[in-house]
Amino acid sequence: MLAAALLFAVLPGSSPLVADPSLPLVYVDRDDFVVDTSCRLELAPSLTEIIDTKQDGFIRVVGHNIEVDASALTLKGQGGIGVRVLADGVRWHGGNLAGFAVGLKASGIDFNLSQLALTSCDVGLQITGERFAGSSLLIEDGDVGLEALEANGGKLQTSLIHRMGKFGIHLDGSDEWQIHANAIASIYGTDQAAGVGLTGSGRNHSIRGNTIDRTEYGIWMDTGDVHLGLKMTQDAKERGLVWPPPDEEIALFKGQGFQNLMLTENLIRDHRQEAIWLRGVADVDMFGNQCVGPGPGMSLQFAEGIQSSQNYFVNNRPQSMMLQDCGVSRIDASTFEGDRSGVVVQNSTDVDELPPWAWAHLRPSNCSVTDCSFNSFELALDFGTGPGEVRLGGNQFEMCDRSLRTTGATSISVASGDTELSPPKELMLSAPNLENDDGSKRIVQNKRPWNGVDPILIRGTEAPGFLQFQPSGQWESALDFTFEGEAEVVQNPDQDRITIRAVEKDRFERWQLETKDQSFSGVLSRGWWKGFMWKYSADPVTETEAWRDEAELGWTYQCREPNLDFGRMAPGELHGIFPVIRNAGLPSDGFGLICEAERWLPAGTWTLTVEANDGVRVRIDDTLVIDAWEGPTQQVFTHQIKVKQETVHRFAVEWYERTGIAYLRVMLKPQSE
Incomplete structure (x- = not known):
């Protein structure tokens, strides 16, 4: 507060206006x-x-x-x-x-x-x-x-908007707004919560110099299925009508969506989803924005006339910028720092499948990337499915595993003679500071950020097979809650904490805790994954059996869950690594891991999620379910397990790091999670 x-x-x-003290008192x-x-x-x-x-x-x-x-x-x-x-x-x-x-x-x-x-x-x-x-x-x-709401010509500046469950600022069907130098913080509680959200149509907006902290989305613009013509598309196909529609019907979408937008000098940080998400936009200038993860940086779908220059992207996962089914765009003089993908361009929708808005606005796909700096990526530039033209020039790549990949029908040429993009005149306002706020825990109550006063349960100590909640705020009566699941709950006699703990070893135990205004759920397990980590000499792809044989000569390794994010560090440098590995002297490149675990799974549907760099294989009960052995793919792999009645299953993971960035993430959760 x-x-x-x-x-x-x-x-x-x-x-601000200063009122006249001579005004009559009423x-x-x-x-x-x-x-x-x-x-x-x-x-x-x-x-x-x-x-x-x-x-x-x-x-x-x-x-x-x-x-x-x-x-x-x-x-x-x-x-x-x-x-x-x-x-x-x-x-x-x-x-x-x-x-x-x-x-x-x-x-x-x-x-x-x-x-x-x-x-x-x-x-x-x-x-x-x-x-x-x-x-x-x-x-x-x-x-x-x-x-x-359909209000034009508005202005909001030097204001502070704090703890909202849906939008800090929401413009719907409005034109010519200036959103300048505001501080917008702690906007979460619903899936599409955003610091600044625009819906319907709008034009000539200026969003400049704002600080946007702790949100789901930073700036979110979506013209919607109606304005894009997606519902019209679906209806036409269901009725067997000719598609694409005739020119006179396409012309109806010329004025739809968002047009002539300026997004400059905004600082967006601690966002879970995109810092900037744009869908159905034309003629957008983006200069000097800073997008500081951990969510994706910027995503554009059905966008035309994009000019992006002097922007800074850091720690954005899984990519810094995504252009999907876009027309002409230019990315210039920007800095990208991360660990997954830098700029991703995909034109995956067949031209005959595009909605009428795209037919009315988009030119043939042409993306230029010039004078940009890419640092510490698995893959800096990824031009994927679909046709299009890409122009490259003057880019610098440092510590990137791969600088460029093309998998579609993209035509690549060298950019030369492009005019320099000029930023707008500097904004002379500055956003106010938010003081005495700790929003790092993202505590939600009634689909809004917690206000710091109302009675609430807050997650406390967490450990393998063990979790505590502590009451906070102004409680007027005894704790009232309900609990379900295979795990057990223990309430302290002083009612100053609630403890949930796994009962049996090597068993996944679900739990659900509910109060009047909150609902929590999860899975606990007291088991260990056990195996070996070693510096290999046999090639894991061409000499797989010899590579496996080396494992038993390696260092003993165990963990509660294989969730290892090494980056470019050696294993011993990772915080919390198993003590034996900390002192093993393993290198940052050329090491491998084999580990196994047995778990009792309660009846239901479970989802196994795996991410890895470089190669990974996962087996369940000796059946290969995930195979990405020949190198990094920048993909997230999933596999569903349907359990009719509680049974024990054996999980085995093989993983290796060749060079560059290294990580392994293996998670198993019930489908409802």
Whole structure:
């Protein structure tokens, strides 16, 4: 929570309206309170309960061209709308609104808002009018911070939006917005939660200088199946109609989707999904953005006219940038640092299968990658399935296992004579700082980030076969929870923790813990994987049997689960590695691993997931189920196991590292996980 002193301070770069102290003081003393003239608002001392019975605004502003100083106003509601602005030319300064379904709803034109705090509202600020301007706002603990519905010409700057379950900012069917120098943090709780989300159609948006922290997606734009024409495509094929559609029908999609966008100087970090996800966009300029993992960097699908320059991507998995079924794009003077894939281009959809939006907007695929730096990738440039033209020039590759791979019908040429891409004029605003916030644990309650106050269970100590939860927040009664599964639960007599532990050795035991507002589930196991790790001399691909024979001369190895991310380190340098391996002196290249485990699997469907660099083989009960033995594939392999009744199964993994990046990840989970 921000310190109170920070709440109404003038944030850097902002220009809030300062109310005239000579304005008449008006006491808000009832529900359905109407403001029709310039004034200072304060809550009447006798007013203790607020219920918006008409669902049309506890306070309604109906006068035109008026100024409201609400610095001394604090409203706490129980649903409904806190403030409804119906007039044009209103200037509102200050105030605290909490507990409403919509904190403030504005449908008037030229509404200017500053220094307002909105807390614990489902939607903090909802804009349906034209030319809104907001600055130095604090919006926290809700589903959506700011929502613009078919509202054009808006501006939000130097504001802080914090702990939202769906969107920090959501623009739907809106044009010409400036989202500049805002701090947006802890946006998670639902699968498609995003710091900035755009849906429907829109054009001429500028998203610049924002800091976006701890989200599912950073910036997410999806024009949707209707605007792309995917539903039209499906209907035409089901009815046996001619496809693609005639030109006059394709022309209907010319104005759909997102067009003329500028994404510059944004810092996006600690994102689980894409930092930037764009689908159905045309003419996008992206300059100076920083995408700092761990999720993918940037993904574009059905995009045309992309200019990306001077961007920085680091620690993005599984790739820094993905272009899928895109038209003309240029990637220039950018830096890519990672460990999986750098830039991936795929045109996997057959041209006759493209939706009408793509027919209306996309030119033949042409991607140029120039003057970029690629560092520490398995595969820096991956031009996959489908046709297209790629132009390369001036790129640098350092510590990359492979610089280039082509598997489709891509035509590659040397880029020369391209004009330099010029960034826009520097933004002179800076985003506010978020203080005293620890969102590293991503604690979710009621599909929103936890507000730090409400009673909740937080994961505590975790160890193989063992997990604890600790109550936090303001509990008014004894812990009330339900538990199911093969594992067992133990509650401490002082009720200061709940312990879940596996009962039997070498058995996967499922568990599910539920409270009023939370649900947890997982699998525990007390067993070990055991085997050998060694520096090999026989080639694992051409001399496999000799390679296996060397294993028994290697170093004894065991772990709870084969989840090893060496990067370019030697095995002994990996934190938490088995002590014998730590002192074995194994090299960073040319070592192998063979390990086995037996597990009792309860009835149900289980999914085995495997990632590896370099080669890997997995057997279950002597049956080969995953075979990627001849080298890295940048793929995630899965295999399903259907268990009719609880039985024991034997798992065996063979893996080797040849050179470069090394990792092995083997996970087994029930399908419901």
